Amino acid sequence: MLVLTAIAVVRMRSLFAIAMLSGVFSLLSALLFVTLDAVDVAFTEAAVGAGISTVLVLGTLALTSRYEKPTNRSPALPLFVVIVTGAALIYGTLDMPNFGSPDAPAQTHVGPDYLEGSVHEIDIPNVVTSILASYRGYDTLGETAVVFTAGIGVLLLISGLSGRRRRDDEEESEET
Amino acid sequence: MGFELTQEYIFGHLNYWLFSVLMMTGLYIVVAKGNLVKKIVGLNIFQTSVFMLYISMGKVTGGTAPIFPLDMQIDPDVIYSNPLPHVLILTAIVVGIATTALGLALIVRIQEEFNTIEEDDILKIERAITQAENAIHGESMGGPA
Amino acid sequence: MRHHLILRVITKLLVGAIMLFAFYVQFHGDFSPGGGFQAGVIMAVAFILYGLVFSLHDVQQVFPPWLVHKLIALGVLLYAGTGVVSMFLGYGFLDYGAFTPDHPAHGQHYGIFAVELGVGITVTAVMVAIYYAFASRPPRLSDEEW
Structure with missing residues (x-):
């Protein structure tokens, strides 16, 4: 099921469908976590992956575009890299x-x-x-600091700048 | 390496192989697709499959979730799965969504600057900008950037 | 979003329940699955749902952006402050036994409570702040294009 969803993400071109499929992927992996006894992790994955991350991707789509453009690059080289890496990983698991x-x-x-x-x-x-x-209180303190830093980064990047953007657009239209 | 391809061995390692395949699907999306949003989704798939790998290492056959009875009277016969990977991954998921949000914010800014989120188009625009700058300043500024 | 009557009524019912559940997950995390990270995310979902169905303006009147920005820092401060307090009491950084020296396990309960609260506050505030940041940009696509 997980593999099928992932392959569907590769094939799809509509970004809206991709956002939904990534939510489906998260829910499926949450189910897997429950069967592996990790109830806390499943809980988090369901709330984060299926809830917030889907909302964020949709928010980005509303600000950008809805469809992926087809590329004319050949998939041969990436496929080769991926297969070699995958083979190395599987070789690594043989001793597990x-x-x-x-x-x-x-x-x-x-x-x-x-x-x-x-x-x-x-x-x-x-x-x-x-x-x-x-x-592992130190670890968690560090993780909280990372979440804090990422939040600050997002605020710096995309909030309160809409005024500047409009001015940029005006300048561009004057130039052309 | 002294291992034999018995049925037990194959079933014992099937989960690792499955996660490797998922991981590689995510990597393929990141490497081969040009759309930046799709790349982020691919990274998420990659990330989640790493989480699954860790969690599956903590599983003990016949074990249960590492939560004791409320009265703390622990039955010594009950096996609990290893709680350590759960803790590591729990925090990693939340940090992952925060960094994903940071990536998406970068994409929004790229869209505003370049008016596209396709990697090919962005490279084309950047090349055009570099050529224009070279034409203005000449090669004395240090040549092609 | 004027016409989605069912969505609006259901949301009004759900937001309270989601917040209650978030508090349950936060403060019952010692005994059942849950804790600061999950509770923070669930709490943020309550605000995001309200913002999606009503409007950004409505949710920002309940939870103004300046408060969100202060809370981001407050959570980390609460976490680190717990460690500093235990240090001043003569124990190691984040050694919760410091709070009740004659019964270390109780001190652990208080310490974990404070630390999880700090995590929960930061995660809630960061998630809501990210949502505000994305939602406050002027969208390029109109509703019909979806």
Whole structure:
């Protein structure tokens, strides 16, 4: 399903349909996250991917254009690059532990420590919250700062500049 | 590499391969398509498939979501999946939407400056600008930019 | 958007419910799936929905842009401030045991509460600010072209 949606995004030319399909893709991946036990992540993905990101893409489309122009570039070179990279990635996964195996390296060191320590040290049922806010508080502080910076960047780029844009247009029309 | 193509091996690695394919679909959109909005959507697909890869590493067979019972009486027989990838990806999703918004804002500005969001057209306009500047200032300004 | 009567009525009903759910996710995040990031996004969705169905002007009267811009910084400040307070109490940066030294686990509860609140405020404000920034540009396409 996910692959089909992704391929549909490649083939589509209407950007409106692409925005909708990316929302569909997000919802499908949220379902996948639920089956992989990551309920918090699924929750976020559904709210962010299907909600806000679709609204933002549609907002951009309203400010730009609705259709993609067909390009005359040949897809051969990108396809070659992609296939080589993909082959390298798949080669890299050959040494990975089996899916869901309890003795994988990821399951044997920090993960169980957090699970056990969280009971006595934090006393909060949702381990994801306790790691997010307490064990890895520095990380989350950094992430919040990144969100903050991105917000400032968007404000600097596209707010309060509409007056300047109109003046630019007038200058252009005078020149021509 | 000492591995055999048994059925168990294939099913154990099928998820990684699936995510690689998705990742490459996203990469293909970014590299091959000229429309900037479409490139951003491709980046999102790429990003989401990386998230899936991480989350699938944290899954333990027979495990459940890492949330304890409210009374904190933990049954030692219950297996919990690894919560660490969940935390990393949770924050990554929100940071991802913030950076996507930044990219879309850049696209809006590009649209205003160049009046197009197709990569080919933008390159054409930039080349024309460079040639015009060279014609005015001559090559003494440092040659073609 | 004058004629979308059903949308407008349903939105008025939903916005309150969405906000309530956002607060539930925010403050119940210790016990069930949820936390500051999700709650912030859901809260922002409530404002965005209101702005989409009514108008940017209406939503900006409820939640003015200058307040949004202040809140972006306030959230990060609240998060970092929690760490600084714990540092002044003689513990490490962001070591929540500092708040109740005789029962560290309680201190953790308070610390996580404050930190998640900071995250929630910042995420809400950033998302709403981004929406305002996009929606306040004059659109190139008229409604009929969609």
